[in-house]
Amino acid sequence: MTELTILMPCLNEAETLEVCIAKAKDFLTRSGIIGEVLVADNGSTDGSQAIARNAGARVIDVAQRGYGAALISGIQSSISQFVIMGDADDSYDFSNLMPFVHMLRKGVDLVMGNRFQGGIAPGAMPFLHRYLGNPVLSFLGRLFFRVPIGDFHCGLRGFNRKKILELDLQSSGMEFASEMVVKAHLRKLIICEVPTTLVADGRTRSPHLNTWTDGWRHLKFLLLHSPRWLFLYPSLSCLFLGFILVLCLASGPLIISDSVHLDIHSLVMGCVLLMVGSMSAGFALIARRQGAYSGLLPTSERISRYLAWFSLERLLIFAFLMLLAGLLGLFMCVWQWASHSFGNLDYASLLRPMIISGTAVVIGVQLIFIGFLDEILSTYKSL
Incomplete structure (x- = not known):
């Protein structure tokens, strides 16, 4: 078994996928970590699958649509002890994952990135997400479940694969991010945060995230579990x-x-x-x-x-x-x-x-x- 899988969900990320894979593979080489880059493709029609394979990543096809569905299949297909997941839009720095690895090696089950501590570049996060959606939903998560996490919805996070599989995560949509944190806390897994940065993504198309629909799905999940x-x-x-x-x-x-x-x-x-x-x-x-x-x-x-x-x-x-x-x-x-x-x-x-x-x-x-x-x-x- 390899030590680390760097997992990227993908749906039409041809513009940024190659650079993300290159950064991830460079990190594995520089750090001497035995690992793989895994792309969980969610039905791309822009040639993302070929780009990922040519860049040296392993690709799996996920028929069920949704951010959560892609990640669940990716976690199940991983062959490593640890998994670090992150979006393939070049907004997260895959070349600087060592803080996550250090905490995982220390026995932490779930390591969350915190963009508010690490820094959010101008234009990297929409105004409503930065000053309303993320702060409010993160506050409600801390209030409802007493989880000491400042950034509930950071897409860059690492975890012990076996422990996360035992949570039996089910959400197929964006609320998967909340489900992982809530269930990990309810099952008393060890959780911590490390600062991470967020920059403006490199895509020219609009993001898959829908502000109000996905925000409501996150809120609904928090309420249903409290x-x-x-x-x-x-x-x-x-x-x-x-x-x-x-x-x-x-x-x-x-x-x-x-x-x-x-x-x-x-x-x-x-x-x-x-x-x-x-x-x-x-x-x-x-x-x-x-x-x-x-x-x-x-x-x-x-x-x-x-x-x-x-x-x-x-x-x-x-x-x-x-x-x-x-x-x-x-x-x-x-x-x-x-x-x-x-x-x-x-x-x-x-x-x-x-x-x-x-x-x-x-x-x-x-x-x-x-x-x-x-x-x-x-x-x-x-x-």
Whole structure:
């Protein structure tokens, strides 16, 4: 087995591919590393395959389109202990890969390049990518997963091939970059960063990257792998605020100042928040449990005990108590109306218990459905 594969995904990179391969081969020669240059071609129609072979690279054809699909096939086809991947557009410096190799030899599983530390040449990164897309998505990655990585989407990165293959990466598109970092962190692989530079690429055609579409795919991936931020934290916020509003307004209006009065309208909003919060909390439970069952999300003894406590039976008991309390409250409202021969009532006194009781009914029904849905998904998973 060779020590290093320098992997380049390729789709119509005839203008820059040869110089990238030359830099990579020169690096291998100067450093004395036994390695190869591997081009994973994604269906080029500009002769990139012939250019790569003539330049001394090994070429594999990848039928499935997509940045991630090309890289996954390239990693699987590699014959080396380590892989360093980078775009074939001459924006990354393949002649200066030794910082990556040093860290890999020290036992780091994933070595990320950081363009913001190494330097971004004028015109190398679009304004929106440099000051909005990359910083925001990298911040969300650190926030959601506590990964100490400053540049989540740097295309130049090195890794231990065996460890990355064990992650079973699946994303075929640009979100592959996020998937690798997130799954590596969730599986507790050793990750570090080294500064790297980015220069303007040498192509005359437009890049394959689509700012908004690929940005959304990255964001969607981060959210799907963090049920806490997608469901749990929003649900806790809604439940807390809704509970405070209902508690303060259940018995009557709340006068905060001469100009600020909270009454029925605020009570309704509090009840809406409680319903949204309970639904979101149920989704958080389902997402976390199914993520653990499928291996998509890591688990631990503490998380397993927590998830096991929320059994269908416990959830149904709580849901039926909520439903019973709500139905009892609605019955009392109807009884009060009947005591007035179903005529006109004092809405100020009747609306409050009716709104709160109706909310309890809705939450109870929601929790019953959520509990059975979670049980159905768990049963299907075990079959």
